[in-house]
Amino acid sequence: MSGAANPSLSLGSGMASHRRRLGARGILELVGIYAALVLVLLETIYPLLWVLFGSLKTKQEMLSNIWGPPSSLVFQNYVDAWRIAGMGSRIVSSVFVTGSALIILVAVATPCAYALARLRFPGRGLVLAVAVAAMLVPPQVMAIPLFMVARDLGLINNRLGIAFVYAATSLPLSVFILRSFFITLPADLEDAARVDGASRLAILIHIMLPLIRPGVALILIFGFIEIWNDFFLAFLLLRDPSVQTIPLGLVSFFQQYDSLWTLYFAALTITTLPVIVVFIAMQRQFIAGLTAGAVKG
Amino acid sequence: MSTRPQEAAPSASRFGRFLAGDGAVAFVMILPAAILFCLFYLWPFVNGFWLSLHNWDGFSDPTWAGFSNYQRLAYDRIFLGALRNNLIFVVAVVVLKNVLGLGLALLLNRALVGRTFFRAAAFIPVTMSFVAVGLLWSWIYNPVFGLLNGALDLFGLGGLKQSWLGDANIALYSIIVVDVWKWLGFHAVIYLAGLQTIPSELYESAKMDGAGPVQRFWHVTLPMMMPIVFINTILGLSGAFVRNFDIVYVLTKGGPNHATEVVLTYMMSKAFQDGAMSYAAAIGYVLFLIVGLASVGLLALMRRQRLDV
Numbered sequence: 001m002s003g004a005a006n007p008s009l010s011l012g013s014g015m016a017s018h019r020r021r022l023g024a025r026g027i028l029e030l031v032g033i034y035a036a037l038v039l040v041l042l043e044t045i046y047p048l049l050w051v052l053f054g055s056l057k058t059k060q061e062m063l064s065n066i067w068g069p070p071s072s073l074v075f076q077n078y079v080d081a082w083r084i085a086g087m088g089s090r091i092v093s094s095v096f097v098t099g100s101a102l103i104i105l106v107a108v109a110t111p112c113a114y115a116l117a118r119l120r121f122p123g124r125g126l127v128l129a130v131a132v133a134a135m136l137v138p139p140q141v142m143a144i145p146l147f148m149v150a151r152d153l154g155l156i157n158n159r160l161g162i163a164f165v166y167a168a169t170s171l172p173l174s175v176f177i178l179r180s181f182f183i184t185l186p187a188d189l190e191d192a193a194r195v196d197g198a199s200r201l202a203i204l205i206h207i208m209l210p211l212i213r214p215g216v217a218l219i220l221i222f223g224f225i226e227i228w229n230d231f232f233l234a235f236l237l238l239r240d241p242s243v244q245t246i247p248l249g250l251v252s253f254f255q256q257y258d259s260l261w262t263l264y265f266a267a268l269t270i271t272t273l274p275v276i277v278v279f280i281a282m283q284r285q286f287i288a289g290l291t292a293g294a295v296k297g
Numbered sequence: 298m299s300t301r302p303q304e305a306a307p308s309a310s311r312f313g314r315f316l317a318g319d320g321a322v323a324f325v326m327i328l329p330a331a332i333l334f335c336l337f338y339l340w341p342f343v344n345g346f347w348l349s350l351h352n353w354d355g356f357s358d359p360t361w362a363g364f365s366n367y368q369r370l371a372y373d374r375i376f377l378g379a380l381r382n383n384l385i386f387v388v389a390v391v392v393l394k395n396v397l398g399l400g401l402a403l404l405l406n407r408a409l410v411g412r413t414f415f416r417a418a419a420f421i422p423v424t425m426s427f428v429a430v431g432l433l434w435s436w437i438y439n440p441v442f443g444l445l446n447g448a449l450d451l452f453g454l455g456g457l458k459q460s461w462l463g464d465a466n467i468a469l470y471s472i473i474v475v476d477v478w479k480w481l482g483f484h485a486v487i488y489l490a491g492l493q494t495i496p497s498e499l500y501e502s503a504k505m506d507g508a509g510p511v512q513r514f515w516h517v518t519l520p521m522m523m524p525i526v527f528i529n530t531i532l533g534l535s536g537a538f539v540r541n542f543d544i545v546y547v548l549t550k551g552g553p554n555h556a557t558e559v560v561l562t563y564m565m566s567k568a569f570q571d572g573a574m575s576y577a578a579a580i581g582y583v584l585f586l587i588v589g590l591a592s593v594g595l596l597a598l599m600r601r602q603r604l605d606v
Contacts, residue, residue, distance in 0.1 A: 033404055037415050040401060044418055044482070047433055050444060054436075066447050104333075112330035119319035119326075127327060134338055136592055140539040140561060141585040144568050144578045145345030146337065153336075168337035171330060200322045229426030231543040232561075247428040251547060254432055261436075272429050279424045283417045286424075287486050 048272070055081075055265035062261055074262070081266035084257065089242065090249035093159060097234075097245055098227045100163035105170050105223055106216060113178030114204050118190070128179075134172040140232060147236050157240040165237065166227045174219040181215030182208065221286060228275070246271050349579035354572045366579035376580065379551075379558040382469055386476075386559060387537040393477045394533050395526060398484030403518075405485065406492045416489070419482035427479070427540070431547030434475045438462050438548075462549050465556035472548055472557055476541065484529050491525035492518070527599045534595065538588045560584045 054062055055077055057070040065071065082088065115121070116128055139146065146165070147156075155161025185208065193203050209216075231247040238244050241252065253267055279286055349366055353359035370376050405416055422430060437444040438461035446458045461471040495518065503513045542561040545551060551558035551566070560580060568577035 030409075033407065033409065036404055037409075040404075041415060041418050043478070044422055047437060047444065048421070051433060051436075063442055066442055066444070067451075108329045108333055111326035115319075115323040115326040119323040121320040121323040124323070127331075130334075134334070136589050137338075137342060137585060138535060138539040138588060139338070140542065141581045141588065142341045142345045143561075144564065144574055144581055145341035145348055147568070148348070148574070149337065149341050149344065164333065165337050168333045171334055171338070175330065200326075204326075225424060229428070231426065231428050231546075235546075236565075247426050247543075250428050250432060254435075254547075264432075265436075268429055268432060272425055275424050276421055279421065280417060283413075283420070287416070287420060 048276075051265045051268050051272075054262060055269045057262055059262055077262045077266040078270065080260075081263040081270065084260070084263060085249055085253040085267045086241075087246075087249070087267065087270055090244060090246045093238075093243055094228060094245040097159050097163050097166070098224060100160055101166035101170075101227050102220055102223050104163060104167040105174055105219065108167060109171055109174040109178055109219065110209065110216070111204060113175045114182055114208060116175065117179045117182035119200075131172045131175050135176070139169040143232070143236055146233075150237055156237055157243050159238070159243055162233065162237045165233060166223075166230070169233070170219070170223050170226060174223070177219055177222075178212065178215050181212040185211055217285065345578045345581060348575050349582050351575050353575045359575070362575065366576050367583070369576070370579060370583060375555050375558060376560075376563060378555055379560050379563040382557060383538065383541070383559045385469060386473055386541060387534060389470075389473045390476050390480075390537045391530055391533040393473070394480055394484045395529055397477065397481055398529065399488050399522070399526075401481065401485035402488030402492055403514075405489050416482075416486065419485055421482065422479045423483045425479065427543035428547055430475060430479045431544045434478075435462070435548055438471060463553060465553050468549055468553065468557045472541075472545060475548065476537070476544055479544075480533070480536070484533065487529055487532075488522070488525055491522055495521045523602065524599075527595070527602070531592065531595055531599075535588060535592055538584065538591070 050067075053069050056073045056075070057065065058072075058074055061071060112127075116124060116131075150156055150161060150165065153161070155165070189207060189211075190203055193207055198206075229247065230245075231251070234245050234248050238248060244252070250267060250271060254264060257263070348359075350362060350364070351359040352362045352366075401419060405412055405419075409415070425433075440446060440458075440460045440463070443461075445461060449455055449457050459467060462468050499517050499521070500513060503517050508516060539561065541559050542565065545557055545559050545562050546565075549557045551562040561584070564577045564580040564584070567573045567580065
């Protein structure tokens with residue numbers, strides 16, 4: 001490949017032999033790159049495969065056959081893991097908490113971002129400054145007072161309550177992202193609708209919202225990964241086992257039954273595989289979404 | 298930012314102008330966000346400071362304590378150890394994520410067969426929860442049938458086998474490896490996006506000047522990538538300070554004997570095992586000050602650097 005790119009260098013030793021030498025070096029380089037990439041692949045994918053294999057082995061085989069695929073498939077592990085770890089109710093909790101939080105987040109952040117991007121009013125600079133400053137305060141550092149506020153409001157062990165907390169902690173970044181999307185839209189669009197007598201809210205919902213769908217998708221992806229995977233705030237605010245989300249359920253399952261290795265791997269597979277499948281299906285949007293903001297900013 | 302004609306009559310009162318213009322609409326649109334923010338962001342933030350200036354177990358009457366909680370922190374050996382561990386953790390993961398992330402991005406920044414596949418594979422751990430990653434690695438590090446000790450045996454390196462999470466001298470570094478493993482793909486993908494913005498003419502002219510691949514990296518790639526290095530550093534830095542609770546809690550709970558204690562695990566154990574709510578709130582504030590100073594410092598550096606370029 002690099003031989004073709006460098007024909008101008010072939011002086012002296014003769015074109016053909018030089019190209020062959022460069023070609024050999026190019027091939028060597030390619031082999032090196034692929035070897036390195038296969039190594040990366042091995043260290044990321046093999047541990048996951050190992051969990052998948054382990055989840056289908058018997059406990060004896062787990063010790064006698066550490067590396068390879070299972071000799072026979074023990075699907076009973078999944079049935080037992082599902083029952084013992086109470087996966088059903090954990091999944092319901094996670095879906096409810098994540099879903100509610102994302103709905104609240106979009107409903108609250110969108111009009112706020114629109115106002116900051118499009119309306120002129122006194123105090124706009126202040127609101128914007130507060131949003132930026134809040135991004136410097138990670139919610140983890142105020143876990144203790146947050147716990148107390150939630151307690152005073154009766155929101156401990158309340159799944160809708162923690163959904164509001166999640167929406168609040170994702171709010172500053174989401175407002176900031178959505179605002180940058182609103183700013184890029186041309187003003188004439190809106191002015192035309194205003195001349196026709198449309199209200200601000202109608203403009204926001206019917207004209208602007210469809211145009212900033214990529215921005216909404218971005219905060220949904222960010223929010224989903226954060227909230228679905230969160231352990232810390234859930235650990236802080238959801239103390240009753242009956243309302244716990246998947247990450248909490250996994251940890252308590254692990255701590256109670258740490259000798260049930262194979263079930264344990266089955267539970268890990270049940271919770272990890274769906275997210276990986278969703279990721280693989282939408283990886284283009286995922287990766288573009290997560291990195292676009294960073295690189296442009 | 299749209300400029301529109303003034304709609305309200307100029308003679309109206311201030312409040313009248315506010316209502317007639319966009320003020321009322323803006324107020325209504327911002328109100329829900331403001332309520333949510335005040336309740337679960339601003340109020341805990343202010344209340345936490347108040348709490349840290351009192352002695353309170355969370356139930357009886359709070360008593361004024363001034364800055365005594367902060368003074369006690371300065372002599373709390375476990376806290377200072379946790380702070381030290383936290384700083385080691387931050388520096389190690391930020392450096393490793395940047396160096397390895399850029400390395401991986403350079404590998405992927407070629408017209409390779411299966412590039413999308415490799416990129417996706419490297420990104421998979423990013424989508425996993427810290428809990429799943431932590432639990433997975435607690436099995437990899439398992440001294441009896443863990444993957445790591447097994448691999449060492451396989452390659453005839455049995456002498457290097459360790460109790461990876463049980464040995465106080467190496468447990469912290471074992472956890473650092475896990476955090477880097479989880480985030481490597483994320484930083485690599487950001488670097489990759491950055492690499493693709495470098496105009497190829499720069500490489501062409503560097504080649505013309507006789508620069509080899511190593512020189513091209515130092516004199517073209519790296520200078521052009523400095524903004525991305527900053528972004529990756531900021532993302533890694535703020536994350537490393539405050540997102541280590543899950544992984545430490547799952548892998549070691551801060552042990553053995555506080556060897557892997559970080560600020561957040563210590564804060565949580567003070568609050569919920571010892572009931573020292575105000576002391577824990579003070580710990581949170583100290584952490585906030587450190588993270589804030591680090592972020593602001595880095596942003597200032599970034600801004601100055603941009604002006605220089």
